[in-house]
Amino acid sequence: MRKPLHTLIQFSDVHVVPEGELLHGTVDTLANLAAALDEVEAAAIKPAALLFTGDLADAGDAASYRRLRETAEKAAARIGAPALFGMGNHDKREAFHADLLGGRAGDHERDFVHEADGLRVVMLDTTEPGSHHGDLTDTQIAWLREQLASPAEHGTILALHHPPIPSPLEILEMLTLRRYAELADVVRGTDVRLVVAGHAHHATCGSLGGVPVWVAPATAYTADVLAPAGLIRGTAGGGYTRIDVYADEATATFVPVGRGAPVYELDVETLRRYMAEHSAAAQA
Numbered sequence: 714m715r716k717p718l719h720t721l722i723q724f725s726d727v728h729v730v731p732e733g734e735l736l737h738g739t740v741d742t743l744a745n746l747a748a749a750l751d752e753v754e755a756a757a758i759k760p761a762a763l764l765f766t767g768d769l770a771d772a773g774d775a776a777s778y779r780r781l782r783e784t785a786e787k788a789a790a791r792i793g794a795p796a797l798f799g800m801g802n803h804d805k806r807e808a809f810h811a812d813l814l815g816g817r818a819g820d821h822e823r824d825f826v827h828e829a830d831g832l833r834v835v836m837l838d839t840t841e842p843g844s845h846h847g848d849l850t851d852t853q854i855a856w857l858r859e860q861l862a863s864p865a866e867h868g869t870i871l872a873l874h875h876p877p878i879p880s881p882l883e884i885l886e887m888l889t890l891r892r893y894a895e896l897a898d899v900v901r902g903t904d905v906r907l908v909v910a911g912h913a914h915h916a917t918c919g920s921l922g923g924v925p926v927w928v929a930p931a932t933a934y935t936a937d938v939l940a941p942a943g944l945i946r947g948t949a950g951g952g953y954t955r956i957d958v959y960a961d962e963a964t965a966t967f968v969p970v971g972r973g974a975p976v977y978e979l980d981v982e983t984l985r986r987y988m989a990e991h992s993a994a995a996q997a
Contacts, residue, residue, distance in 0.1 A: 767801025847875025
């Protein structure tokens with residue numbers, strides 16, 4: 714049986730708003746995130762990191778970042794995993810650095826590397842202040858190439874906000890990552906197991922330079938990819954992602970925020986006995 718060497722949990726497009734407000738007048742975005750974090754804690758899976766891939770505060774304001782920081786830090790401590798924060802187009806760099814990260818306010822990019830027992834996570838800041846599309850500078854591309862020049866023991870997960878693959882929604886396709894072809898050249902033939910992004914508010918997958926790409930759902934709400942003709946629509950309900958890294962591959966699994974009514978529930982030991990009995994019967 715294949716078992717993952719590492720598990721990451723990815724949250725994207727959280728869109729936290731100030732206390733007392735609802736996103737678009739209907740969505741309690743922090744409650745969505747808190748519910749997702751509670752689910753991760755209850756699963757007791759010991760993830761290597763909680764990965765936040767941008768659009769963390771809807772208006773990029775200090776109060777929303779402080780709300781997110783308090784919620785995420787408390788949950789991360791209970792879960793036993795670090796929270797890694799990346800930027801999205803809704804985020805504002807100065808407040809992000811000062812009020813979410815607790816550092817000095819600054820307008821610099823948020824690119825970093827996190828190592829976890831042989832797994833390397835690289836976060837790229839694809840934001841361009843004042844714009845909603847994504848881009849990379851020559852300096853960032855050179856930096857990433859340098860980071861990937863030497864392989865990590867268990868490979869690399871590359872995280873960014875703007876997807877480097879197409880969206881089926883025309884408006885979102887206009888706002889994806891520019892210079893994606895250059896990024897493909899950088900990751901091709903490296904130890905990158907999976908590229909993960911957000912931004913689109915709908916889950917999708919593809920490839921870049923021969924590397925699988927996963928675009929995560931948003932925890933805030935979902936973009937309707939089959940809305941009636943002529944409409945752009947967001948619908949209630951969000952999701953997040955479980956990323957599992959194996960010896961020679963990685964998988965990404967969509968997880969809805971909240972659960973429907975159980976169809977069945979079995980404890981693990983009962984299921985193991987059932988499988989063992991049926992396996993023995995099949996071999997008899």
